[in-house]
Amino acid sequence: MLNLNRNSHVPWISAFLLIISYSIANGVYLTIERVTYYPIFKSDFTSILLTIIAASFMTFYNYKRYVYLIPLSLLSFLLTSITPLILLLPIAYELRKISSIVGISLLITSSSMLSWVFLRLIANVNTYFSLPLMLITAGVPVLIPIVWFIGIFFLFMPNKKGNKDSISLNPLIPFILTLLVSLLPYLPYINPYKFPETVDFKYYYSWLLHPQFDGWFFYTRPFYLILLYLLSLIFKPYPVAFYEFVFLSVFYVYSGYKLASALDRSIASLAALLASVSPMLITFLYSGLEANLFSISLMFLSMYYLIKKEKITLAIILSLLSMLSHIYAWAQISTAIILYYVFRFMVSKIKPSKYEVIYLSSSLPFIFTGLLLIFMGIFPVPMSLANYNDLIYQIAVGSWGSSNMLLFFIITMLGNRFMKNLLGFIYAISVLGTLVIQPATNLIIDLPLFIPAAYALRYIRKDIAILLIINLVLWGIYMSINSVPKIH
Structure with a gap:
């Protein structure tokens, strides 16, 4: 035998x-x-x-x-x-x-994907070298919602001591990688017809050509549209709409770096690196949702000051600007923040500090008004009980499978045991929200999942962690290159 x-x-x-x-x-x-x-x-x-x-x-x-x-x-x-x-x-x-065997498997997948990247960039040839990585990411979308919900249970698990030999990164590397991911689709060699990078380009460009300061589109994101309008007066509408994602992606990674540093400066650079190739940012790259991306970036900065208890006025202003940039994304995160402090007081009898009371008091009237407008249907949100098949479709096919990254979500799930704080509560509320909100993946892409992912990689054996990071980076580059439409 x-x-x-x-x-x-x-x-x-x-x-x-x-x-x-x-x-x-x-x-x-x-x-x-x-x-x-x-x-x-x-x-x-x-x-x-x-x-x-x-x-x-x-x-x-x-x-x-x-x-x-x-x-x-x-x-x-x-x-x-x-x-x-x-x-x-x-x-x-x-x-x-x-x-x-895990290291060997990751090495094979990263080598294969690296071969695909070289052939695609140098010889403009598409091959199936990407298949090994796709088998463990795009091949198992049915597991992703399960991993999301298991991640809630990890929030209650004890923090196990392990390898704290964190990966050291120059803070500039995440921003260089972000520019690489966001600018690759603009290269003439890859995109000779100069197609816009995001789907929502046409909506923002049309609005800049014929701005209307009323209606649902304007009322749900007035600050962001006015900001674009002012920039278009200087740089013209087309370049502003065409290149806006590049600047937004850099701002997103910066806000992610700041938010991570509020918790632990030693993981800030790694968290920013993961943010630059995360399924969240890749989904924005494919779909657009620029106002949403800008709004959560502002909110991440606001949460940085909230956690650090610094510059209360700036923290409140950033939160309000987030609300005026995309009311849906702001409502999701702000409501979760309020519920966190209520829940913490009810369960642990921990009273909020004076800083936190001022912050919450400034947001509460706007949260109440915003939610009222949403539930009244003035700012409609499709709501119904979750349909698992529809959720899988959103992950695997919607936005061209940009959310279909099982490896990233597994790493995030493992890192959730270090998230016994505000971010962990926001995660739990948002994942539970996927049961009743139809565009469920929109709730997930608003989350700073790169932070628990960074914590998880910090406690994984260093050689395996490096291979995992390489796989995530190559997946981000692969999806970036493939964001350019195919011409028949």
Whole structure:
């Protein structure tokens, strides 16, 4: 008999085989030049075979504990796409230590994606070298909402001591990477027809050509539109609308850096780096939502001063400007802030400080008014009970799969155990909000998930953490290049 007993690699190998099995059973969602192809590489036979092999490996690993997995794996003949996920549950117990097989797998995926980037930039050739990374990201969108909700439970887990050898980064690197990601789609070689980078370009450009200071579009983001209008008087409407995302992405990374530094300066640069290639910013890159991006950046800065208890006037002004830039994003975060202090007082009897009372008092009337306008339908929000299939569609296909990044959300989930603070509460409220808010992914992209992700990477073995960062960076560059529409 094949002896795999006590081999720590086996559970990881089985888990990877099951993830690939699930991906192949459902087909991979692959974005190439603004086109999402799905399902590709779909094969029920291959999926069934990999599921049975994974179960067999676990039986050889510990037959007393896992022998039942072999007959269970035969369910794949009836439930091909679900059986791998069922088998993952008991195997997850064994995945307590990071094995060298993880590093090897990450090295293979990053090398393959790097090959794709070089060929695409140098020879303008699209290949399937991106497939290994897509198998563990774009291949498993059904797991992402599950990971979001498991992340809530991680908020209550104890902070385990581990490797605190944090990755040292020059603070300039995140901004250089942000410029790379945001400017690649403007390169003439990649974008010879000079297509606008974001979908919402047409709305902002049309408004700048014929500004109307009334109506829903203006009332929900007056400050941001007036700011664009003033800039258009200097630089003309087209350049302002065409290049606005570049400046917004830099501002977003800066605000993320500041917010992370309010909690822990040692992770600020890493958090900013992750922000620059996060599925949140990539979704903004594809969809636009520029006012939303500007609003949450202002709110991150406001929260920086709130956490630090500094410059109360500036903190309040930034919050109000956020409200005037995009009322929906501001309402989500501001309401969660109010609820956090109410919840903290009710549960722990911790009274807010004088600074916090002033901050909350200044926001409360506007929050009440804003929510009233939203629920009255003046600023309508589509609301209904969550539909899981619709949610998967939003992640895997909506905005060209820009939210379809399982690896990032798993890292975020692991880092949530360090978020026993305001940011953790905002995360929990927003994830629970996906149960009733139809554009559920809009709630997720407003969150500073790069901060718990940075905490998680700080406590992961350093070589694995570096490989994970490389994978995330290459995914961001891949999605950036593919944001340029394909011309037939």
